[in-house]
Amino acid sequence: MHVTIDQDRCCGAGQCVLTAPTVFDQGDDDGLVRLRTDRPEPAVQSDVRLAAALCPGGAITVHDSNT
Amino acid sequence: MTTVANGEADSALAVPADRGTCPFAPPPAYEQAHRAGPINRVSLWDGSPCWLLTGHRQARFVLGDRRFSADARVPGFPFLSPGRRELLDRTTPTFIRLDDPEHSRQRRLLTGDFIIKRVEAMRPQIQQIVDEALDRMVAHGGPADLVREYALPVPSLVICLLLGVPYADHGFFQAQSQTLLSLNSSLAEVDAAQHALNSYLVELAGRKQREPDESVLGRLVAKGEVTLEEAAAMGVLLLVAGHETTANMTALGTLALLQNPEQAERLRADPSLIKGAVEELLRYLTIVHLGIPRVALEDVDLDGTLIRAGDGVLCMASTANWDEEVFTGGDRLDVTRDARRHLAFGFGIHQCLGQPLARAELQIALQTLLERLPELRLAVPFEDLRYRSDMLVYGVHELPVTW
Numbered sequence: 021m022h023v024t025i026d027q028d029r030c031c032g033a034g035q036c037v038l039t040a041p042t043v044f045d046q047g048d049d050d051g052l053v054r055l056r057t058d059r060p061e062p063a064v065q066s067d068v069r070l071a072a073a074l075c076p077g078g079a080i081t082v083h084d085s086n087t
Numbered sequence: 088m089t090t091v092a093n094g095e096a097d098s099a100l101a102v103p104a105d106r107g108t109c110p111f112a113p114p115p116a117y118e119q120a121h122r123a124g125p126i127n128r129v130s131l132w133d134g135s136p137c138w139l140l141t142g143h144r145q146a147r148f149v150l151g152d153r154r155f156s157a158d159a160r161v162p163g164f165p166f167l168s169p170g171r172r173e174l175l176d177r178t179t180p181t182f183i184r185l186d187d188p189e190h191s192r193q194r195r196l197l198t199g200d201f202i203i204k205r206v207e208a209m210r211p212q213i214q215q216i217v218d219e220a221l222d223r224m225v226a227h228g229g230p231a232d233l234v235r236e237y238a239l240p241v242p243s244l245v246i247c248l249l250l251g252v253p254y255a256d257h258g259f260f261q262a263q264s265q266t267l268l269s270l271n272s273s274l275a276e277v278d279a280a281q282h283a284l285n286s287y288l289v290e291l292a293g294r295k296q297r298e299p300d301e302s303v304l305g306r307l308v309a310k311g312e313v314t315l316e317e318a319a320a321m322g323v324l325l326l327v328a329g330h331e332t333t334a335n336m337t338a339l340g341t342l343a344l345l346q347n348p349e350q351a352e353r354l355r356a357d358p359s360l361i362k363g364a365v366e367e368l369l370r371y372l373t374i375v376h377l378g379i380p381r382v383a384l385e386d387v388d389l390d391g392t393l394i395r396a397g398d399g400v401l402c403m404a405s406t407a408n409w410d411e412e413v414f415t416g417g418d419r420l421d422v423t424r425d426a427r428r429h430l431a432f433g434f435g436i437h438q439c440l441g442q443p444l445a446r447a448e449l450q451i452a453l454q455t456l457l458e459r460l461p462e463l464r465l466a467v468p469f470e471d472l473r474y475r476s477d478m479l480v481y482g483v484h485e486l487p488v489t490w
């Protein structure tokens with residue numbers, strides 16, 4: 021799985037950080053999404069999918085691949 | 088009345104519809120309409136036509152789509168009532184009623200203050216506010232009105248903390264915000280309170296410009312991108328958006344747990360359930376209950392129905408949150424359910440900015456109440472309670488309890 025983010029679409033309420041804290045973070049000053057990793061471990065991939073679905077701004081995209 | 092795109096006559100359904108016998112359930116008329124289909128044509132209190140979206144997928148789609156505007160000045164925007172809160176909305180738009188790019192510019196001045204890390208760091212102080220409010224209520228002795236003595240003061244003091252209002256001014260701040268939100272205040276009193284808070288916050292922001300601190304106001308003026316007046320207006324928005332909502336969720340959430348004692352028992356037995364339980368209460372109760380209003384900026388095809396530019400749309404988070412397609416057995420409160428897909432905080436770019444704070448407050452306030460008052464119960468018959476059915480934020484007017 022490969023994850024990309026689009027900060028322009030982020031509204032910073034942190035649903036992603038609540039849902040998959042090992043993958044998403046927020047900038048201390050702007051509150052916008054940051055990636056801790058763009059290749060999430062298999063164990064958290066379902067959380068990442070949920071985070072993408074919950075993201076109110078549509079800022080998270082999950083690309084499936086065989087890695 | 089206008090003819091509608093799908094050729095059907097306007098339905099008889101008038102919005103807002105009355106609640107039924109269960110005070111937690113959405114109006115039965117909406118549930119009934121939803122069974123016929125999630126996209127309904129209805130008429131508002133002033134007779135104007137509007138779309139009512141009762142399904143989770145449809146409400147989420149509209150709230151997440153920038154072709155629908157939250158700007159109340161766009162012709163066709165559906166007003167929910169002739170209420171004074173909306174008059175205020177119309178006269179001084181803050182970002183909750185603006186579209187991007189201006190919405191985003193203003194919101195982003197605050198997003199850094201509501202990140203999960205900062206809110207987590209506030210937990211000990213929120214716990215202290217909760218403990219002290221509960222100490223006072225217990226010291227007065229039961230029966231007590233939980234709304235007045237617990238649900239209202241806690242979020243008011245948390246907002247003082249957030250904005251950096253000094254301790255000595257808490258009394259003034261609480262009294263003014265109480266007047267602002269009370270049903271019993273006249274329009275003149277509301278205006279006066281709004282004015283008093285506004286000038287107070289302008290003054291406070293000025294002080295923080297000279298002596299910077301880490302509060303929301305302090306950080307905002309330090310950025311140098313807003314005037315003191317704009318900073319004060321944002322402070323008032325945070326107060327209006329964050330006080331009444333959290334207060335009503337606390338009281339109505341408590342009532343829902345009292346009426347479902349087996350759910351309360353589960354929570355007492357396993358405190359780790361509290362986070363999920365708060366999501367479930369937000370879903371089950373959906374206190375922003377009159378629908379989240381938007382107006383279409385262009386023609387949009389919604390599942391085969393044409394929504395025309397200028398049409399008003401109400402996204403009913405309450406029925407969406409009971410939508411069987413997403414929440415099986417959604418008419419039951421189940422604190423172990425995964426309720427995270429609820430729309431109680433809205434969806435899209437306007438999704439609640441204060442949600443991390445609201446979650447922390449509710450988790451702490453409800454858990455502390457359950458733990459410290461194991462015998463908590465209603466002091467009046469359930470049937471005697473009165474609800475805020477016609478107000479923007481739903482809840483219970485008074486919640487007399489004893490313990």
Ligand code: HEM
Pocket residue numbers: 157182183184194324325326328329330332333336374375379380431432433434436437438439440441442444445
């Ligand atoms: C249980 C408590 C709360 C509920 C149910 C709630 C609900 C909502 C909803 C439904 C919206 C979206 C409105 C729309 O799309 O038109 C919203 C927006 C907002 N809320 Fe909350 N809220 C709560 C607590 C708070 C708190 C504690 C704060 C801040 C201290 C806050 C600040 C805001 C702000 C600033 C917005 C506007 C965001 C924007 O337009 O970008 N809310 N809230």
Ligand code: SF4
Pocket residue numbers: 029030031032033034035036037044051052053074075076077078079080
């Ligand atoms: S959930 Fe989406 S909008 Fe919210 S902080 Fe994460 S990326 Fe940004």
